[in-house]
Amino acid sequence: MRRTLPTIEQFVAGIRSANRVLLGQAITLVESSRPEHQALARQVIARLLEEKLTPSFRVAVTGSPGVGKSTFIEALGTYLTAQGLRVAVLAIDPSSAVSQGSILGDKTRMEKLSTSPLAFIRPSPSGDSLGGVARKTRETILLVEAAGFDTVLVETVGVGQSEYAAYSMTDAFVLLLLPGAGDELQGIKRGIVEMADLLVVNKADSDRVKLANQARAHYLNATHLLPTKPSQWAPQVLACSALENTGIEAVWKALASFREFTENNGYFAENRRKQAAHWLKEALEEGLKDQFYKHPVVKAKLKELEQLVLNDKMSPFSAADEILSKFLPPSPEV
């Protein structure tokens, strides 16, 4: 028996009243590879955006594997829900297509937070490309915010390009570090350090407290050498123990200061506008390429001319002109 999907009205009403089942189903539509599911998800989102939403705060959390991202998010999320905030935890992990068990994994890793009625945890969507995974997370942010989750934490795997994707959809960027780093930045690329608004040395517990404080001083010096951020915010460096639940409040206070500072100088709103423009451009160009390469005439012509190009019998530019002429609208329909 084919399961019937809820109607747009049911989705909209359900999500607005924070119905977790309907929220989950709507996210599943966003994550679906079926065009009719995606179209339905977009209609739902379009309807939800008609009504002014509660202001939200989107925070990226990253760091190398082993730095304790999940424990940190569990501690921070638990702290926030205790303050009455509603916390959604999302993730961008392009490798999650491989490990299908990540849902269970995530919930197990955040045992306490996942049982809170004020928290909503969703593992990374899967996808063929980082672009696809990131797009799904970006749309999911709109859904969880419509359901009233005012604080959105976006976890990334801490390697490769997924940080840039998370950076392009969040208001603040938290980089977790291990104590005892020495001069090397723990294999973290300079570009990622430059994105961070807050560096947090985690695992400042038991015999690592001294080491963590040394690392903190070291990173504090390092951040002084970084160029001024577009937000004019000077990155802060803190130490905490997610395991022992120390320093978590200070992390949140630093994030709250960042939010206040950037709201006051206009960067917060300006950044959101820039991000929206960025995602519009991405979506346009991805969609355009997608349709182009799927087009049967393009496919056939490309197959034919590619061989000539690869064998130096045709210039890549002539081949491109010829293929494009088969696809592009011949004359503008005004």
Next chain:
Amino acid sequence: MRRTLPTIEQFVAGIRSANRVLLGQAITLVESSRPEHQALARQVIARLLEEKLTPSFRVAVTGSPGVGKSTFIEALGTYLTAQGLRVAVLAIDPSSAVSQGSILGDKTRMEKLSTSPLAFIRPSPSGDSLGGVARKTRETILLVEAAGFDTVLVETVGVGQSEYAAYSMTDAFVLLLLPGAGDELQGIKRGIVEMADLLVVNKADSDRVKLANQARAHYLNATHLLPTKPSQWAPQVLACSALENTGIEAVWKALASFREFTENNGYFAENRRKQAAHWLKEALEEGLKDQFYKHPVVKAKLKELEQLVLNDKMSPFSAADEILSKFLPPSPEV
């Protein structure tokens, strides 16, 4: 009086007989922003590619400003023409749009080479974007090769992204370095060092010989730590003085060894095929985006929906869907 352009036949015959005036005019067509000029250039190139060309060797030369790139190219080019090779010197410099005097500049900097009948020097094309500048240089390579220039040196400015463009159109990559570098790689990004097949410490003259040899030893150690190259070639490190003309023959011998090595293991041909595929993809996607954003209906719709997206009234993805639906061919014409 409007100057009449040569015909395709005149271009083809002229370039094949190495007529420098017609070669120069054809390159001017490639560099022109007028679509009819570009179309004519492509017809000329298409005709030239019909006949099998002499095998060529394309070498990128880069290094930080002040490292002596022009003096090095003058010395290497003069050495090569003395061996009877025919040398074309091209350049990729996205900043050249600003300094219009670069043509005279280049010829003055390479006084000896520019007077040789076996050499052809062309300054960087100008352009709004690196992509545009690089595309023009890539097409110009095809023209100079058709005119019988068997050795093509592509100079880049040594900062930013132009190295990647040069790398994607050449067979070998030479990185020039200054003596006395110390531990820092003279501000050169690791990615650029990893592209180099040959590192050359220039200015190994007068009281800098010892310093140059120390730098050479240092870089030799550094290259041992790099990952194996796709070509399986182990990068060589040499020292030379372009000013005193010492070590230039050794540079060429190393490049000749590289060519032989990669021709024998198949990398040379495979790399050219991959580069052609890369340029085809670039040209297709650039052309597609260009036509898309120029389309009047797209322009109007984008202007309208962008405001909604920026003000959180519409999701970027819904807006993209709507704009794309106005542009894409409604049904495939098979």
